[in-house]
Amino acid sequence: MAEPGDQTSIRSRGRPNRRQAAGAIEAATIIAGVERRIPTYDLLSEVSLQTIEDAAELILEEIGIEFREDHESLDLWRGAGADVVGELVRFPKGLLRSILKSAPSMFVQHARNPARSLKIGGSHVVFAPAYGSPFVRDLDGGRRYGTLADFENFVKLAYSIPWLHHSGGTVCEPVDIPVNKRHLDMVAAHLRYSDKPFMGSVTSAERAEDSIEMTSIVFGRDFIDQNCVILGNINANSPLVFDATMTGALKVYARANQGTVIVPFILGGAMGPVTTPGAIAQSLAETMAGCALTQLVRPGAPTIFGNFLSSTDLRTGSPTFGTPEPALGSLVVGQLARRLNLPIRCSGAFTSSKVADAQALNESAVSMLAAVQCGANFILHSAGWLEGGLTMGYEKLILDADFCSALHTYVTGLSIDPNQMALDAFREVGPGKHFFGCAHTIANYRTAFWESEISDNNSFEQWRDAGEQDALTRANARWKKLLAEYKKPPLDPAVDEALAEFCAQKKSERADQWY
């Protein structure tokens, strides 16, 4: 059982010591989330929010949601007072809100290094890397299928970057490992190469159970029954369907008192209407249903109100990301989730660009700022996302993580206090002089401004003489440096061996499946 107390942990909340992290990032720099001290950006009025909530209730009551091939879930709904006909469940007005009262508004996801445990909810913000891409891309090798080696690289990179608080889940698909066995290697990699919180498998109930079983090797069974140590990301099959794979995993996580993130995946025009307010109402209905199901399985189990809204290029049918409509949608989803008193998951560094170019970082900035401004507590896909989620980018991860660093400063806001007002500096400097050497500057410059680890702020001549590198090229050097300098966090050798034995045993019991 690991109860690590042997690690130097610098727990920094709010504005971190940037100097420390800026030069050489050390894995010892621990930033356990960041607290949002700026207000949320509330887009809609009370009346408009009520209109959307009414629409969601109408969808739930009149149209309903299908829970496919899962009699247990249908029985739970029937028992809770829903109207169940075949696989279609209709919900009397107010039923889901009433069920959701037992869900915690905030919870702690424990890390195997306690200094990295994260509060999820309230004013806390957690950045996690992107999730689920079959492909990876870097500047040298271009685009290719992800492997376990890539997966482990991304776990190591997320561990090395203090601005990513969470190790994520399927940081890429290790397609060189059989489908029914790769979850074992993925969970082992998160536990072995990082000591940050992480996400487990949801692709079947069995794999979800394996994921949780592996955490019990590290945390102990008693601990995990009372504490959240792993999250499962549960997608609705929008519109208005949950399939048995997803509810199967949902039930495993909830029953074990582990966290679920309930996420309708709605591309407007495809899995939802082309009008954003309608898609928001649908998202609200689907998320409430998923979150409420966790409470029927185990009241009080932690669950996160997720959403994934995006738009569609209606000329081609291609999904689009980082566009204005989903950014507005996120702001509204934040308002709605707060009215339910649930932790919020929002969209991260989205883009449809194939490479980490101008398009990619513009779209990602729009999407990430909306996530932060809407009050999201858990921001999945904060770093690495390319090509609508089909590709995890090495350079993109670096560039996005640098923006996560900036957002630490952004969400911390401004302090209006005498030192910040700097009146003595004006008295010292006076009209027409500069502030470089004044006492106030000397006293404050160490923490004064956010510093990028990747931007080039040098003069044109310095930049030219250093080889005219663009951001993509600099990011390429950065991830290689981080991997080269990576140091594995300590793990009890007995625990490490037990994990390996568990994986070997499970693999030996099953024939390889490749799809």
Place this chain on the structure above:
Amino acid sequence: MAEPGDQTSIRSRGRPNRRQAAGAIEAATIIAGVERRIPTYDLLSEVSLQTIEDAAELILEEIGIEFREDHESLDLWRGAGADVVGELVRFPKGLLRSILKSAPSMFVQHARNPARSLKIGGSHVVFAPAYGSPFVRDLDGGRRYGTLADFENFVKLAYSIPWLHHSGGTVCEPVDIPVNKRHLDMVAAHLRYSDKPFMGSVTSAERAEDSIEMTSIVFGRDFIDQNCVILGNINANSPLVFDATMTGALKVYARANQGTVIVPFILGGAMGPVTTPGAIAQSLAETMAGCALTQLVRPGAPTIFGNFLSSTDLRTGSPTFGTPEPALGSLVVGQLARRLNLPIRCSGAFTSSKVADAQALNESAVSMLAAVQCGANFILHSAGWLEGGLTMGYEKLILDADFCSALHTYVTGLSIDPNQMALDAFREVGPGKHFFGCAHTIANYRTAFWESEISDNNSFEQWRDAGEQDALTRANARWKKLLAEYKKPPLDPAVDEALAEFCAQKKSERADQWY
């Protein structure tokens, strides 16, 4: 006198017809600004705002502002009740706020094509291209000094792009023309190659007068005495100085009832303190003083409350742009300016990047979103800015302008009405089906989602087979296409000739100055 009524004008407010603009942009597509229908993002509380206002008043009263080598301005201040000692002016508490009451909260800047006249103030948002760079850059030729040919190209591009409502001012420095003559060519280019509103020279009182004189050839002297047809961008010499060049131009514009934009240029740590709240207080003091001076010259003259906050890389002293601190600063400046009831100018698509790469568009997105969210009415540097303003980029202009297009949709917000709620679509489609062909989609798809003119949303395979172009490469093709398709807006030949004669006459009167 041009009173053009012979042009096809499609005046579109709010959400424009994107389809029309998306395919082939036509100069006939007229978007005279856009109205913000989303709330502003108000960062600070009433108490904190009051603290900043008190600090500004203290700076004004105790430290004061120097007005250098300009006895007329000092006399105006003395007459208004300020305490003038030498060139230092100290302002009794409340004096500037009292003077500013005569300034309009909104005004119209007239264009020679009336359909392109712009409201500046209230909920109106105007995007103008970047201003003042000595260099230009494109993907083919790299970085080089700007010429009059480049200047004319940027005027033509801004004319061709409907998302830029304004022709800007010194869209680049035409360094091939003598310093004391280039303003004539610049103003002529704005009037000849565009029919959008524009900005005139501020580099001397004489050049400001020439600029206004040229507008009188187009609009008529009586019209311009009663209406704003040109803006002058007046920088404070921060900290706490206005020099005679700037106040000289300020007085010319104000006396002629033309618009001024008063802009302190504060890089924290250099021309202001390293703490953002102090820099905001300084900016407030300086802007109030500049705007108030316009009112002493001519009460009621239009003036815009400007600001230009940025941070500094304190390791190197280099200015940084698009970082979190100035984004937060913009939100506060918006709140402060609204309390003064003045139109707001805010920072645009800032970056310190040398090229239009991932860094550039991330920084620009952060900066532009802050400008829009803070309620800015006039956003200078909305497109083209590179390298801290030293370079105007052809591709950057295209990429930024596309984001301006997105922001048209963003500021328009969401409509919460029955069509947008799409309940009939849910009734038609039901669980598990898709929305592509449903009646609601067919009725709404034309205006449903913002469409980029430059992003690639295609599949990886389509993108690969089309040559793996990044955004920079696509933008390169785009500006060339726009210039190739550019059609000059009609201008009365007699007016055109009178402008040419005026320029020739003025040039012949003066010996070339090159610095």
